[in-house]
Amino acid sequence: MKKAASQSISVELTVGEVARRSGVAISTLHYYESEGLISSWRNSGNQRRYAREVLRRIAIIKVAQRSGIPLASIRKALEALPDRRTPTTDDWRRLSAEWKAELNQRIMHLTQLRDQLDSCIGCGCLSLGSCPLRNPWDELSKLGPGPRLLLLEGEDQDLSQP
């Protein structure tokens, strides 16, 4: 198998190898390390050396990022793992479940927006007070204060009464 070939190199990876294999730039690896997302040790000549597990970690980071999760959140999630341990299957299960929830939220939002957009195409309702786009986010989530009302046109908000 090919495993022999890879193991014949070394058990630790240089930054260049990690970059090549993970597809992220070396500068990005430096950056991730400075942000505490990955870690490495140094060889006698002060060069970084990585455990192969770093590839999995980077993969996870990328997956999360791809779904729009900011690095800070990713770091927090990974931080929750004991020490600098590489995520196990169990960790992964938890993380992916959490991220899946975030993903679902995102998808729902976009879907609702699209559907509203859909129902507006060609109806000319944009100029009508009853347009669902009039205040979609308020409709969608009657949560807390959030951003203010956003009227499209027409009658004014009472805010502006004299």
Next chain:
Amino acid sequence: MKKAASQSISVELTVGEVARRSGVAISTLHYYESEGLISSWRNSGNQRRYAREVLRRIAIIKVAQRSGIPLASIRKALEALPDRRTPTTDDWRRLSAEWKAELNQRIMHLTQLRDQLDSCIGCGCLSLGSCPLRNPWDELSKLGPGPRLLLLEGEDQDLSQP
């Protein structure tokens, strides 16, 4: 009707009124104007005055932004409209159709990612070479060059052969 009340104020809006009614900060309005997203004229004392239509324009900007479309694209789309004209129903139809397409793409991506995440939860496949997350984006869209392969772990890419 309430229209009387609103017209008793003025047909033109001050920056503060626009901010209050649209829910965006004054500084943001300045910014949007500097970026060519909205426009205004000045009164005798050099203060901005806006047509009420600006509210619709801002609403459109917000809708687009909410779906993740960058300001630059929004500006381009709005620029395509004759001069500083406020979008008509027809324009709106076109714009929303375009944005809807973008939205759909986004939704599709996230959905696929979520489903893959789903299929991975609890299967421990993350450590296996056959994991669909191994290289999801490559699976999903066999388009052009894009970013490099991103292996999760295990055997190496041939790139790194000696």
Next chain:
DNA sequence: CTAAGACCTCAAGTAAACTTGAGGTCAAGA
């Protein structure tokens, strides 16, 4: 041994989308 290529650090730059601040003008009510 030596030269090329891989690494290192640290500072600064980039892009997007705004916000903040300083310093000054304008308008409206008591």
Next chain:
DNA sequence: TCTTGACCTCAAGTTTACTTGAGGTCTTAG
């Protein structure tokens, strides 16, 4: 009239996620 409060401009700061560059060290193949 005077004093707030609303505006104005322009420059600089903020955040996120990196990239670029300068100047210097390590490693490795020939």
